[in-house]
Amino acid sequence: MERQTEVPAGLADALVPVVTELIPLLRERIPRDPAAALGRLGAPEAKPGMFGVVAGRLRADPGELSMASRLSSLGVPVSERLLGALELTLDELPVAVPDEVEAAIPGPDATPSSFGFGMVGGPSAATDLAVRLLDQLRPGISDLVVTLVAELAENAAVAPLLTAAPELTGEEELAAAHGAAHLALAVAVALPVLRRVEAPLVAGTSAAVVGVALGAVAALLSEIPMPPAYAAALLEKRRAEYVLPVWASCAAEVREHRFTLAERSVVGEADFSGNGLAVAVAGGIAVRTGLDEGHMGVSLRILEGPPDELNVDWWDEVVELSWRAERGDAAFGEGDSHHSRTPPWPGDYRVRVHAIGRDGEERERYEILLWQAPPGPDIVHKRSDRLGYVVRGEPVPDIEPPPEAAHRWINESLLGEAATVTMVSGESLEDVLRGFGADPAEPESAEELSQEFDLDPWVSVVAVEGGVLAVEFNGYQGSYPRVLESVSQAGRTASLFWNINALTRLSFADNGNVLTSFELGHGGDVSDPEVHDAVADLEFDSYRDRLEKGLVAVERYSGCRLRQEDIQRIAEEDVAYRILPHLPELYPEARNPDGSRAFPGSGPLDAETDRLAFVPEETLRELAWRAASAAAEHAGVAEDPVVAAALAERRLSPEAEHLARRSQLREGREHAWLWQAIHNATNPDALAAAITSLAAARYASGPKGEELLAYARRLARE
Structure with missing residues (x-):
């Protein structure tokens, strides 16, 4: 010291x-x-x-x-x-x-x-x-x-x-x-x-x-x-506390087109000519990469036994080999934590190496599965990238990239985490904006809107080859039926929504009608001939490039072309338009054949909400509008002409619908629950109207909310 x-x-x-x-x-x-x-x-x-x-x-x-x-x-x-x-x-x-x-x-x-x-x-x-x-x-x-x-x-x-x-x-x-x-x-x-x-x-x-x-x-x-x-x-403590299975995400250091998972430094060249991907070396294993120098994302899974299934769908190359650990604790680098090291004891292991993107057409990454098992021969489960053929010394076949490969840039773009892309075959930017509920005469800075973090929706539009591209960064209005119905009046429309939770929605609309809308990989009605042609040969059941396949379908149906430079152009032009959201769709309450609720046990009255299914329809309708009126009275706007007319006529006038839509925005949220209660009361299904109006009014009625719920319980028990 x-x-x-x-x-x-x-x-x-x-x-x-x-x-x-x-x-x-x-x-x-x-x-x-x-x-x-x-x-x-x-x-x-x-x-x-x-x-x-x-x-x-x-x-x-x-x-x-x-x-x-x-x-x-x-x-x-x-x-x-x-x-x-x-x-x-x-x-x-x-x-x-x-x-x-x-x-x-x-x-x-x-x-x-x-x-x-x-x-x-x-x-x-x-x-x-x-x-x-x-x-x-x-x-x-x-x-x-x-x-x-x-x-x-x-x-x-x-x-x-x-x-x-x-x-x-x-x-x-x-x-x-x-x-x-x-x-x-x-x-x-x-x-x-x-x-x-x-x-x-x-x-x-x-x-x-x-x-x-x-x-x-x-x-x-x-x-x-x-x-x-x-x-x-x-070491003894680590061995005693080591619990399988283990999962870790690492950044392996790549040098001279390889990274290693090893107990010590690996010197000398590794011979990858056997399977083109991975080989056991003194002290560990080496993996051949497309990247020359840098760091590579690797997922490591250490299992108690052989994996339950073989996953080759996502990957280009999958190889399995044996490796004998001399002491254990193999790591991708000297600074690796214990969570990204192999078990701290010697023994024989099987290692399954998965690779994707080695040819440079998409992001390169790897997954390694490891479990204790007796030595065995190398097994090549899948070989499909060009690099593998070159390393093995084999003739390189003509590998035609699938159509979705053209959109693999999307995950590294400004749209990577969450967005909605809507493409319209028409030529009018103004008509598309109006369909979204935006005013073409009121452009704003997209960058400034993105930094407000107030959840008010907005959209950017540009003319592209074949039509109009509308992009919502971290937005989703283009996936709503009301928007698709409006926008498709301007031309044949397709949209794809995705978010950070891996939720998606692929939609097709034409001439004011939504033809189908579904989650990628979960089926959907593709009976319309042009929708069928748009999704033909796109395997949404496969997780690989699922988002990219959805964009191919959007392009095919709309006749537009999405290019990376279009997204860059939107960012450079920095123009966006606030959306006045449409009101949410009103759906009927699902029922069983005997009239009871199909999904019981929840609602504004908790379990007693189920009893409302057997209350007369007219009584339910009165209950819904009573709830809306209570919300208006507590808000002090019951005498407002627009509100009073909506309560008296039991419908939303154009002026009332405009106010209800504005209540979904930051500047109009003071009466958001009130307008939600009124809107829900207009549901054609009386049971759904009563349940959803009560649910909204309980938050908009202040102290009267409990009185309203007590009244509803009495009706349910009679």
Whole structure:
């Protein structure tokens, strides 16, 4: 450890009798858990203790860290617990201060007569505050303790007291003994030094002693080696705690067109000519990549036994081989955590390597499955990329990319996570915008709208080859039937929605009619001849390129072409239009043949909602409008002409529908529940109208909401 402060001659030797007497006494007072956390500072590869791994921060550049910084790195819990354990002992412990300490520490005249101290953020432990005060009032004292602790740890009389007992073999026992002994040394050094220091609020206090000792021991333990028996103990602990199955996502380092999963560095070239993808090498396995240099995404799954199924649908190449681990713990790189390493024991394994994108036409990535099994021959489950043929020395066949390959850029574009793409065969941007419920005369900045995060919908439109492209970044209005009906008046329309939860919706509409709309991979009515032609030969049951296949269907049906440069053009033009959303679709309540609810047990009346299914239809209709009226009265708008007309006529006039639609936007949300209650009351199905109007009105009626629900319960029970 680098010495930061010059120690006066004879000072360390004078402290030897003091610390050798105090170490055994103090060590017994230090709790096991925080001692183990301290003891692991020299072993950052160990499993994190209850206070987390801080060695990385302490080791970054220990010579430049202040005492307060070292203490803060340990965190408040460890400081507070150790102060609580040692405070009474330190307060009552008589310690003789050697004359050499008296001579080395400047007297009270070094203390400023006035001072100020401020603290913003950070830990609030008493030890932290005491150390910060000490460093301000008596600079250099903490550094002196750090240097003395490091020097005394190497002293011939002190070092044996820091060695773990030979009978200790467990990882936690060794870490705790290592941490407790060195902390005891640091406290034994700090105690006589700080009792000599005179400074307001901190002189000789337990908080200052423990704080300075913790900072000193953190600096020391982050640099000195662990006890000799610790490596074996840690390995045994990891083996005992290792639980299968394990899944990890890693970034493997690629060099010279390969990455390795190995127990040690793999030297020399690997021969991939056998299967073109993966091979066992000394110490692990090597995988041939299309990428020359960089980092590669790899999914690692370590199983209890052979995988239940063979997945070749998603992948270009799938190869299985055997590998013998010499000791275990194979990793993709030196910095890999234990979660991305193979089991920490030797044995025979089968490894199944999956690869996609090695030819560079889509994002390259890999999956590796590993399980213990006797040695066996290599098995090639699938071979289909060009690189594999080249590496194996075989003639490269003519591989025609599927139509969806043209859209593989979509996942890396601005639309990657969530969007709706709507394509219309017409030529009028204005008609498409009006179909969405947007005003062509009110353009805004798309970038500014995207940063508002208020969930108000908006759309960008551009002319493309064959028609009009409408894009909603993280929006979904183009998947709604009402929008599709309106937009398709301008021309044949198809849309594809997707979001970050892997939900999708592929829709086709023409001349104001939605022909079909379905989730990719879950069937759908494709009886319309032109819809059938649009989805022909697109295997939505396969997860691979499912989104890209949906875009192919949208292009085919609409006659438009989607290009990456079109999305870039939308971003560069930075023009968007706010959407006035259509009102939600009103659906009938699903019923069983006997009239009961098909999906019972939920609703505004909880389980009693089911009883409403047997209430007369006219009574249900009255209940729905009573709920809407209660919401209007509580909102104080029952006398508003538009609202009053809607309640009296039991329908939405054009003016009322406009207000109801605006209530879905940020600026109109004050009466959102009211308009939802009124809109729901217009549902042609009386049972659905009553249930959904009650559900909305209970939030819009204030105190009257409970009265309304009580009235509905009485109706349900009669």
